Amino acid sequence: MSRKQNWFGVAGVGLAVAVAVIVLLPQAADGGGGRSMRGVVRIDGSSTVFPITEAVAEEFGAEYRRVRVTVGISGTGGGFKRFASGETDVSNASRPIRSKEMASAKSNGVEFVELPIAYDGLTVVVNKANDWCDTLTVEELRRIFLAGSTVKTWQDLRDGWPAEPVKIYSPGTDSGTFDYFKEVIAGKTGSVRSDMSVSEDDNILVRGVAGQKGAIGFFGCAYYFENSDKLKALSIENDSEAVHPTRETIESGQYAPFSRPLLIYVNAKSLDRPEVTAFVTFYLENAAELADEVGYVRLPQSLYDRVAANVAARRTGTQFLDDQNNKRHGPLTDIYR
Numbered sequence: 427m428s429r430k431q432n433w434f435g436v437a438g439v440g441l442a443v444a445v446a447v448i449v450l451l452p453q454a455a456d457g458g459g460g461r462s463m464r465g466v467v468r469i470d471g472s473s474t475v476f477p478i479t480e481a482v483a484e485e486f487g488a489e490y491r492r493v494r495v496t497v498g499i500s501g502t503g504g505g506f507k508r509f510a511s512g513e514t515d516v517s518n519a520s521r522p523i524r525s526k527e528m529a530s531a532k533s534n535g536v537e538f539v540e541l542p543i544a545y546d547g548l549t550v551v552v553n554k555a556n557d558w559c560d561t562l563t564v565e566e567l568r569r570i571f572l573a574g575s576t577v578k579t580w581q582d583l584r585d586g587w588p589a590e591p592v593k594i595y596s597p598g599t600d601s602g603t604f605d606y607f608k609e610v611i612a613g614k615t616g617s618v619r620s621d622m623s624v625s626e627d628d629n630i631l632v633r634g635v636a637g638q639k640g641a642i643g644f645f646g647c648a649y650y651f652e653n654s655d656k657l658k659a660l661s662i663e664n665d666s667e668a669v670h671p672t673r674e675t676i677e678s679g680q681y682a683p684f685s686r687p688l689l690i691y692v693n694a695k696s697l698d699r700p701e702v703t704a705f706v707t708f709y710l711e712n713a714a715e716l717a718d719e720v721g722y723v724r725l726p727q728s729l730y731d732r733v734a735a736n737v738a739a740r741r742t743g744t745q746f747l748d749d750q751n752n753k754r755h756g757p758l759t760d761i762y763r
Contacts, residue, residue, distance in 0.1 A: 463490075463492060463493060463700060463701060463704075464492045464493065464701070465493050465494070465699060465700070465701030465702075466493070466494045466495075466496070466701070467493060467494070467495045467496070467515050467516065467696075467701055467702055467705045468496050468513070468514040468515050468516070469483075469495065469496060469497045469498065469514060469515065469516040469517070469518065470497070470498035470499070470500050470504070470505040470508050470509070470513075470514050470517060470518070471498070471499070471500065471501070471502055471504070471505025471506070471509070471514075471516075471517045471518030471519055471690075472499070472501065472502040472505060472518040472519050472520040472601070472602050472603075472688075473499040473501065473597075473601070473626055473627060473628050474502075474518075474520040474546060474601075474602065474603055474628065474645070474646035474648070474649075474688065475518035475519065475520055475543075475688050475689070475690065476497065476499045476518060477648055477720040477721070477722075478543060478544060478688070478713065478716055478717050478720055478722060479497055479516075479518050479690065479709075480497050481716040481719065481720050482705075482708065482709045482712055482713070482716055483495045483497055483705075485708070485712055485716065486705060486708050486709075489708075490701075490704060490705075490708075493701040493704070493705070495705065497518075499626065499627070500600065500626065501597075501598060501600030501601045501602070501626045502518070502519045502520050502521055502600065502601060502602030502603075502605070503599070503600035503601070503602070503605070504600040504626070505517045505518055505519065506519065506523060506524075506527045506530075506691075507527075507530075509531065509536070509538070509691060509693065510527055510530040510531040510534055510536055511530075511534055511536075512534055512535075512536055512693070514693070515692065515693050515696035515699075515702050516690055516691065516692050516693070516696075516702075516705075516706075517538075517690065517691040518689075518690055519602055519688070519689045519690065519691060520546065520601070520602035520603050520606065520646065520686070520688055520689075521602035521603075521605050521606050521686070521689075522540075522687075522689065522744055522746035522747075522753075523538075523540070523691060523744050523746070525747060525751040528743075528744065528747075536693055536695075537693075537694040537695070537742040537743075538691045538692060538693055538694055538742060538743075539691070539692045539694055539697070539736060539737055539740060539741060539742055540689060540691055540736075540743070540744050540745060540746075541689060541690045541691070541692065541706070541709075541710070541733050541736075541737065542687045542688070542689050542725060542729060542733060542758060542762055543688055543689060543690055543709070543710075543713045543717065543725070543733075544687070544688045544713065544717035544722040544723060544724060544725060545676050545677055545685060545686070545687060545688070545722065545723035545724075545725065545758075546646045546647055546648070546676070546685075546686055546687075546688050546722055546723070547646075547647040547671040547675070547676035547681045547684055547685050547686075547723075548603060548606060548607060548644055548645070548646065548647070548684040548686065549644060549645065549646065549647045549649075549650040549659050549671045549684070550562065550567070550642065550643075550644045550659070550660045550662065550684075551635055551642070551643055551644065551645075551650055551657040551658060551659050551660065552635065552641065552642050552657070552658050552660060553635055553636065553637075553638060553639050553640070553641050553657070553658070554636070554656060554657060554658055555639045556639065556640070556658060558580065558586075558587050558588060559580065559587065559660065560658075560660060560661060561660060561661040561662070561663055561668045562660050562661075562662060562663065563662075563663040563664070564610070564611070564662065564663070564664050564683065566583060566584075567611055567662075568611050568612075569583060570583065570592065570594070570642065571594070571607075571611050571612075571618050571619060572611065572612055572616060572617070572618060572619065573612075573616070573617040573618060573619050573620070574619070575619050577592055578591065578592060579591055579592060579640070580592060580640060590639060590640035591640045592640055592641075592642060593623070593634075593638045593640050593641045593642070594619070594621070594622040594623065594641075594642055594643065595622065595623050595624075595625075595631045595634040595635050595641060595642070595643030596618075596622040596623070596624045596631070596643060596644065597624065597625070597626065597628065597631065597644075597645060598624045598625055598626040599624070600626055601626055603628075603644070603645055603646060604624075606684075606686055607644055607684075610683045610684065628645045628646065628649045629649070631643045631645055631649075632645070632649055632653050632656065632657065635657055636653070636656040636657055646688075646722070647671050647676060647721060647722065647723075648720055648721030648722050649721075650671070650721075651721035652720075652721055659671055662681070662684060664682050664683060665682075669681050669682070671684070673718075673723045676723050677723045679757060687725075687758050687762075688717075688722065690709070692706055692737070694740055694742050697737070697740065706737060707737075710730060710733060710734050710737070713725075713730065714727070714730060725758070726759065728759070729758065729759060729762065732762060732763065733762075745761055745762050745763065746761060
């Protein structure tokens with residue numbers, strides 16, 4: 427089994443999984459190679475970001491053997507709940523933090539540093555045996571997924587398509603991927619249909635779509651790239667242009683409206699502990715290569731440099747909300763400073 431396959435396999439064990447990696451600091455100024463350092467780095471959150479963070483933890487563990495790193499996958503929302511209460515040092519997130527989550531953290535005295543670490547393209551997939559659908563419009567996605575949908579079979583969506591029942595697989599409501607998809611499809615006030623099979627574990631969604639001819643689902647692009655032999659990704663038509671999710675279209679933003687940044691959030695007080703600072707520094711030094719390796723898209727080096735400078739300066743708070751807590755929109759290179 428390849429290391430990449432192992433990361434996705436571990437994520438598929440279930441929601442209770444917490445991967446502990448024993449790690450050892452490399453050469454350090456104390457002359458002992460950092461081997462005297464001990465501690466724990468506690469991480470939880472997004473299953474989408476999990477493969478990158480777990481890859482970093484594995485590489486980190488080859489050098490930092492006496493620092494224990496735990497990585498859980500309770501979903502972006504679930505991770506932020508633990509992070510805001512001070513239970514974790516780092517929170518994986520497939521969407522930016524919300525104003526309510528920030529308020530919860532503030533009430534508990536938790537300040538944080540925000541770190542974009544890669545790009546993702548939320549990917550809509552169907553069963554390999556689906557030979558009638560290669561492209562969907564955003565409006566057709568709304569017809570499938572919105573509450574009150576009358577789409578029961580593929581024939582209901584387009585004339586000439588088969589009367590194959592539509593079976594929908596979706597991330598759970600604690601997932602940042604679900605939140606992002608819901609906002610694009612339903613807007614701030616809309617809702618999605620309730621008769622979907624949901625899971626915070628993306629590997630369960632992969633198996634569900636792969637197992638039913640009429641199935642459709644969505645998750646981060648890395649889970650599609652890893653399972654492209656089992657699934658078919660759809661091109662998404664937006665503004666009359668159908669775009670397929672590739673590393674190039676995701677990085678350029680052409681794959682709209684489903685290109686998005688992936689992030690980690692670090693408790694500012696935790697950065698006072700050398701094992702946490704060592705892990706975050708190691709993360710930033712290796713994020714580009716490991717994001718590519720597990721199927722996501724690296725950021726421009728200029729962005730990693732900005733992130734590193736913000737960590738060094740302990741710049742706290744989010745850059746994805748303005749002073750009135752309204753969401754800021756635009757390319758990541760414009761938003762994140």
